[in-house]
Amino acid sequence: MALKVYVDRMSQPSRAVLIFCKVNGIDYEEILVDISKHKHVAPEYKAINPMCQVPTVVVDGKFKLFESHAILIYICCAFPGVASHWYPSDPFQRSKIHSVLDWHHSNLRQSAGVLVWNTILAPRHGLPLKHPLVAEESEKLLVRSLSKLEDFWLKDGQFLVVSSQPSIADIRLVCEIMQLELLSEKDYDRILKPYKKVVQWIEDTRRATAPHFDEVHGILFKVQKRLRKRMATEPVNYNHLKSKL
Amino acid sequence: MTLKVYCDRMSQPSRAILIFCKMNGIDFEEITINILKGEQHTPEYKAINPMCQVPTIVDGDFTLFESHSILIYLSCKYPGVASHWYPSDLVERAKVHSVLDWHHANLRRGSVGVIVNNVLLPLNGLPSNPQAAEEAEKTLEKALAVLETFWLKDGPFLAGRSQPSIADLNLVSEVMELELLSEELHDRILSPYKKVLQWVEDTKSATAPHFEEIHGVLFKTRKEFRELMAAKSGKTE
Numbered sequence: 001m002a003l004k005v006y007v008d009r010m011s012q013p014s015r016a017v018l019i020f021c022k023v024n025g026i027d028y029e030e031i032l033v034d035i036s037k038h039k040h041v042a043p044e045y046k047a048i049n050p051m052c053q054v055p056t057v058v059v060d061g062k063f064k065l066f067e068s069h070a071i072l073i074y075i076c077c078a079f080p081g082v083a084s085h086w087y088p089s090d091p092f093q094r095s096k097i098h099s100v101l102d103w104h105h106s107n108l109r110q111s112a113g114v115l116v117w118n119t120i121l122a123p124r125h126g127l128p129l130k131h132p133l134v135a136e137e138s139e140k141l142l143v144r145s146l147s148k149l150e151d152f153w154l155k156d157g158q159f160l161v162v163s164s165q166p167s168i169a170d171i172r173l174v175c176e177i178m179q180l181e182l183l184s185e186k187d188y189d190r191i192l193k194p195y196k197k198v199v200q201w202i203e204d205t206r207r208a209t210a211p212h213f214d215e216v217h218g219i220l221f222k223v224q225k226r227l228r229k230r231m232a233t234e235p236v237n238y239n240h241l242k243s244k245l
Numbered sequence: 246m247t248l249k250v251y252c253d254r255m256s257q258p259s260r261a262i263l264i265f266c267k268m269n270g271i272d273f274e275e276i277t278i279n280i281l282k283g284e285q286h287t288p289e290y291k292a293i294n295p296m297c298q299v300p301t302i303v304d305g306d307f308t309l310f311e312s313h314s315i316l317i318y319l320s321c322k323y324p325g326v327a328s329h330w331y332p333s334d335l336v337e338r339a340k341v342h343s344v345l346d347w348h349h350a351n352l353r354r355g356s357v358g359v360i361v362n363n364v365l366l367p368l369n370g371l372p373s374n375p376q377a378a379e380e381a382e383k384t385l386e387k388a389l390a391v392l393e394t395f396w397l398k399d400g401p402f403l404a405g406r407s408q409p410s411i412a413d414l415n416l417v418s419e420v421m422e423l424e425l426l427s428e429e430l431h432d433r434i435l436s437p438y439k440k441v442l443q444w445v446e447d448t449k450s451a452t453a454p455h456f457e458e459i460h461g462v463l464f465k466t467r468k469e470f471r472e473l474m475a476a477k478s479g480k481t482e
Binding site: 050051063065066067068069070071073074077078091092095096098099102103105106109110131148151152 | 295296307309310311312313314315317318321322335336338339340342343346347349350354376391394395
């Protein structure tokens with residue numbers, strides 16, 4: 001099956017799909033849709049995905065699919081050679097994967113990505129910052145989400161569902177948290193350090209998908225280095241990220 | 246042991262589960278968790294679902310929350326469930342997953358925001374945030390436009406399907422929640438979207454008589470809310 005994957009490696013769900021394909025040796029063509037250059041709203045891309053978002057996959061030139069959770073599930077089932085721990089056939093484990101992926105939308109996704117977008121990336125793209133309350137609400141939700149990961153989703157094992165091996169849910173949610181690497185080092189440590197299980201889980205997922213995890217995150221770390229260098233010389237007011245966390 | 250469904254008929258995803266179970270003749274015990282009375286925050290319910298949300302199902306030793314996940318689990322567990330609810334063909338199934346995922350940040354987010362800002366906050370005497378209200382309405386209108394021009398472009402049901410899937414149940418239940426708005430606001434928001442309105446009717450017909458029965462509480466509450474809002478605006482004039 002011919003697989004085209006339309007992505008931007010700065011996008012959390014794009015990275016999840018790429019890492020998954022590489023770990024499972026799935027043959028695909030990666031096509032960059034550069035969000036910072038507004039390529040996602042260009043007519044050529046809109047014809048592929050009218051929602052103008054990444055990632056999208058096109059299978060055999062015909063079937064177009066978007067939404068990263070749907071994409072990951074489809075690839076698990078449609079492509080041979082994918083190990084069963086990524087999307088187990090056991091109905092209870094599979095249901096838990098669906099459950100955490102659904103929870104993700106309104107919790108981690110709505111907080112980590114939104115916080116970084118509103119405080120770091122939107123200004124980088126020349127977009128106006130939203131009301132400070134938006135960033136404040138995102139932080140509160142992020143703290144609640146990280147607590148739920150620490151106390152509930154990771155209480156039974158190393159990974160979210162199949163306790164000793166990662167599933168598509170682990171790759172997807174860890175890629176979301178990785179976006180926080182764009183914050184200053186101080187804020188990143190302050191936000192994440194209290195959550196020991198979460199920090200360990202990120203490391204376990206990274207190791208389980210090595211070397212692809214680091215390779216796919218390469219651009220994120222390049223941007224992080226540039227941003228942190230700029231933060232060191234031109235400090236921006238991050239007051240909303242202080243002791244409230 | 247009978248399947249237990251913890252729900253509130255005022256909750257959109259709860260209604261989707263109840264309609265699905267009744268349509269498919271699934272034996273279950275409905276246990277009401279009254280959201281307006283805050284029963285989702287009791288220690289007893291928190292022990293069942295630490296997220297303190299409805300719906301949750303308990304099937305023997307197995308507890309599950311998040312309505313999309315529940316609908317998929319029930320579709321696969323009960324052999325009598327017709328295949329159109331959760332197709333076995335991988336491409337069709339992927340389309341159902343895709344619209345269910347899209348739903349979270351689009352129809353769901355917009356609809357909940359509009360209802361909170363236009364109904365729940367004013368009824369509780371709390372100020373609504375005009376910026377949040379405006380954004381919620383924009384999100385909702387964008388979602389309705391995407392339903393009209395994309396998700397419903399190829400068939401009576403979502404993703405070009407000729408029979409309803411679990412996605413139709415979930416998303417139509419969400420649209421139905423807008424019945425809580427004033428008649429004027431409800432009509433202003435929904436009337437431009439002819440396909441959406443037809444789709445709601447088609448889903449209602451396909452799940453009769455359970456759809457109307459399960460939505461009974463919502464219609465009763467709509468009447469009460471509209472009377473309360475009218476009384477409030479009468480008082481402020």
